[in-house]
Amino acid sequence: MTTPRPFTHIDTWVFDLDNTLYPHHVNLWQQVDARIGEFISAFLKISAEEARVIQKDYYRRYGTSMRGMMTEHGVHADDYLAYVHKIDHSPLEPNPAMGAAIAKLPGRKLILTNGSTDHAGAVLERLGIGEHFEAVFDIIAAELEPKPAPQTYDRFLRVHGVDPQKSAMFEDLARNLVVPHQLGMTTVLVVPDGAKEVVREDWELEGRDAAYVDHVTDDLTGFLEKLST
Secondary structure, rough: OOOOOOOOOOOOOEEEEOOOOOOOOHHHHHHHHHHHHHHHHHHOOOOHHHHHHHHHHHHHHHOHHHHHHHHHHOOOOOHHHHOOOOOOOOOOOOOHHHHHHHOOOOOOEEEOOOHHHHHHHHHHHHHHOHOOOOEEEEEOOOOOOOOOHHHHHHHHHHHHHHOOOHHHEEEEEHHHHHHHHHHHEEEEEEEEOOOOOOOHHHOOOOOOOOOOOEEOHHHOOHHHHOOOO
């Protein structure tokens, strides 16, 4: 069994946004998921059921449904993002404990998300933790190539001058930790609280025992508090 990579050398902390910086059971992403289905149904003029099949197929094959719609049907990213992220962020509650734990981490803190900066800004504002992050690298900054595409991580590291050997990556999807681990990052998989109901597909919850996952937690705030003590 491989020894998990430590955090003693970390000077840059990289966080995914959705279902990572807020609990899975909030199911905020369920709203986005529904909006994606509506967009696909309207754009392709098909039933909701047909749209759902296409949506999930593209999500698995392309990393995001948007990338699939762009590649297969010529959808404009701006139109897509504006529609699918028009959601109610009110289920999110301020998390000062997480903010304090993040603030105590030594070094830089960055966000790497397949969402938009507008969505990230709304989430961070509701959580009350935006001030702790140096920058948000979103799907536009990634030139519309979503995680887990290797070029997205390469572009992120280059743009922000990040040394992967001295960085940690926090994610809720195990497949998005494959490349970071290969690059030398310490990886953390954030999983749902087993006591709460979550709306996720089975494959999204896989990977806890994967070799590219160094650490697993169902309590990000508690995990970060231990790192900063």
